[in-house]
Amino acid sequence: MNFTELAERARSYRRFLEGKPVPRGLLRKMIGAAAMAPCASNLQRLRFSIVTGEHDRNTLFPGIGWAGYITDWSGPVPGERPSAYIVVHAPEKEELFTGIDAGIAASHIVLAGAEQGVGSCILLNYDADAVNRTAPAEGYNPVLVIALGYPGETVVLEKDTEKIRYWRDETDVHHVPKLPLETLILKG
Numbered sequence: 001m002n003f004t005e006l007a008e009r010a011r012s013y014r015r016f017l018e019g020k021p022v023p024r025g026l027l028r029k030m031i032g033a034a035a036m037a038p039c040a041s042n043l044q045r046l047r048f049s050i051v052t053g054e055h056d057r058n059t060l061f062p063g064i065g066w067a068g069y070i071t072d073w074s075g076p077v078p079g080e081r082p083s084a085y086i087v088v089h090a091p092e093k094e095e096l097f098t099g100i101d102a103g104i105a106a107s108h109i110v111l112a113g114a115e116q117g118v119g120s121c122i123l124l125n126y127d128a129d130a131v132n133r134t135a136p137a138e139g140y141n142p143v144l145v146i147a148l149g150y151p152g153e154t155v156v157l158e159k160d161t162e163k164i165r166y167w168r169d170e171t172d173v174h175h176v177p178k179l180p181l182e183t184l185i186l187k188g
């Protein structure tokens with residue numbers, strides 16, 4: 001698989017095979033990819049937590065807001081929920097550029113997972129108290145959470161459209177629209 005194929009495969013998944021856990025070694029390898037990511041002044045301020053235990057997942061899950069554009073769906077039901085999460089933490093006293101670092105790190109995690117068939121969804125809509133209870137990290141705040149698991153849904157890329165909102169069709173397939181290059185490239 002070349003990079004373009006990997007980038008196309010690395011969609012956001014929100015329904016998973018909950019009963020098929022992602023091996024811990026693979027989750028660690030995905031964080032290893034994040035460790036190689038560029039970051040401001042190479043300060044490497046981010047830290048990561050792996051959440052896999054059933055109790056912890058049940059603590060984290062209720063605070064998550066899923067797929068805001070799909071208003072008649074409140075999120076994955078038991079059996080299709082994430083089998084793991086990675087929490088990205090940043091020092092509470094140093095906010096400069098850590099959000100950018102976290103985005104790049106998350107992208108590395110998502111791509112490293114996609115290469116191995118792991119589906120993911122980067123999440124900003126979560127309950128920080130629940131995250132802190134599940135993955136306590138003194139002196140750090142959660143910056144984002146990544147839901148993970150083997151995909152339990154079909155996601156189709158819709159290229160070269162001016163649409164923004166993703167949708168589900170009558171067969172429950174999730175469609176993700178992407179803008180054409182002509183719209184994206186302002187000069188050149």
Ligand SMILES: Cc1cc2nc3c(=O)[nH]c(=O)nc-3n(C[C@H](O)[C@H](O)[C@H](O)COP(=O)(O)O)c2cc1C
Nearest residue numbers: 010011012065066067068121122123124125166176
């Ligand atoms: C910073 C960031 C925050 C996001 N937060 C959420 C979220 O809270 N809930 C959710 O269901 N999806 C979330 N997403 C996933 C986006 O909805 C998704 O990336 C977008 O619909 C495009 O789909 P794609 O990732 O398959 O290209 C987030 C993505 C990013 C990059």
